Each structure stands twice: as C-alpha cells, then as structure tokens.
Amino acid sequence: MKEAGLTQPRLTLVDGGRVGAATFDEHAATYDTVALSAVGRVFRDRVRNHLAPLLGPGARVLDLGCGTGLDALWCAEQGCMVTAIDESHEMVATTQARAEACSPGLVEARVGDVGRDEFGGPFDVVLSNFGVVNCVPDLGDLGLRLTNAVVPGGTIVLVAMAPLCPPELLEGAVRWLRHPSRRVPNDHLLRRRRGAAGSAAERAAAEGSAVESAAAERAAVSGYEALNLRYLTASDIVEAISPSFDLVAAQAIGTVLPTFEQRRVVDARPGVLAALSHVDRLVSGPAAKLGLGDHHIVVLKRSGA
DSSP, X not given: OOOTTOOOOOOEEOOOOOTTHHHHHHHTTTTHHXXXXXXXXXXXXXXXXXXXXXXXXXXXXXXXXXXXXXHHHHHHHTTOEEEEEESOHHHXXXXXXXXXXXXXXXXXXXXXXXXXXXXXXXXXXXXXXXXXXGGOSOHHHHHHHHHHHEEEEEEEEXXXXXXXXXXXXXXXXXXXXXXXXXXXXXXGGGXXXXXXXXXXXXXHHHHOOHHHHHHHHHHHHHTOXXXXXXXXXXXXXXXXXXXXXXXXXXXXXXXXXXXXXGGGGTTTXXXXXXXXXXXXXXXXXXXXXXXXXSEEEEEEEESOO
C-alpha cells in the first residue's frame, strides 16, 4: 500500500533493554520459517480475527514485540498508522525494510524495551503477539504504561504462552513412558514450565522432569534456551492489567492444534490441520478458563470511554 503525501518512516534507535535481544538478532533471518508455516498461519489468523474489527484507515496501532513485521504490515494494509517496537535491532531492520517496500509512511519501526520503556501514543489498538508479554518482568507496570498509551475505549490484544499445553504434555508423556529411568512424580506432567524465572534448561535441570527436559531440548534446538519466561493464563493477565482495562474476550489457541515446534506433523496434511483447527476453535473459550492451550489471546478494552 502506498499513499501520497506521507513521509517514509525512519529507523529510530532507542536505548532499550537488551535482555534476549541478541537471541532474536541471531534468528531474524529465519524467524518467518515458523511464522509462515501452516500452523503459524492458523495461529496468526486466529489473532487477526480479533484485530480486524478494530482496524481501519487512520487507526493508530502499537505493535509490541513486532518481530519481522508481519503483523505491523498487515495492520498497515488496513490503512492503520503503525508504531512497531522490538528490542532486536535485526528484527526492527527487517520490519523497516518491509515497510519501506510495501507500506511507506505507515509504519514507524524502532528498537525499544517492552518491559521498561514508555510507548508514547495515543494509540487506538495495541497488539503484543505470541509470547512477548511472557518476557515482561512486571505486568502491573506494563498495565500502567499501556494505560498512559491507549485512548479511553481503545483495545489491547495480548497473546501469551500458557502454562498447560496439551499437545506438549502428550509429547512429554510419551517421552516419559519411553524412558523409565527419567520417570518423575505425576504432578510434573501437569506443568509446562515451573517457576516464574529462569530458562527452560535451568528449570529442567533443577526439576528432573521429562516434560521439562523435552521443553528444554526444543528450546535448545530453536536457540531460545537463554530466555527467561513466565507462563501466563488469561486470568493472570487480566488480574495484572486491571482495573484500567476490562476483559472483552479470552480464548486459547493450541489446545488441540500442534505447537509451533510440532508443526511438521500437519504441515503437509491440510485436511488434518483444518479438522484440528475447527475443534481448537470450539474449545477455545473453556480451555482459556482452565489455563489450557499453547497460547492465550486476551482482548481488553481501556475503561473510561
């Protein structure tokens, strides 16, 4: 999309926190391999179904943890003015290049720390997709900064990695059964990760859980083992972000669908993927209430409209 009279955005470098930035710098070139996989597209479409009614020409959108800019550019295609923030310089550079090629003047990409920086604004819509909020150390503080950035009546869409992922639990249970020497108490099979901080690998070593070990092995293969994560339910987010925001919707993704790491199971089986996606939608509401799913989509509206 190109519109006359709009200046091209400049890449603004902010002294943001670099926690995890180097990790994502290393993966910027291959990041879309997952995002554009069959499972990745299904997950992203589910999020965009919540976003689409909120967007339109002139809407001001903030994309927190923008990655390679897939969501920022999609919002720009709807006519929105987008501010895209990520702590990875390489991710931001990729977003900037795409914006200049496809939507000049509609996307401002900048480096910043979602866990610490003020966001500016005002914004009508805020998106934080696929686990960015899991890396934020203080959700209450994030809520205060979002309150300052979002107009009354504006909407935020936060997508967090949830603590109980059935497909991952199933994989962990199979590993547990195949390796009797690594068997641990059953309650360990009911936790995706344990603890509020520390890498998956560190928690696996401390806990000795087959599920934890499987998760750590996937993280190591992906190269994200250094990240400190806190797994969150929709209820966790609502409690931390309120009272300035009211819950509009909470849905789970990946209660039945394979995780990103398991995408090869269905990448070449579109019929199976479509069937699993249908069931996943049907159970998305109850699953979110139970804390189940790979991710939770949480939609909140700024009070005071």
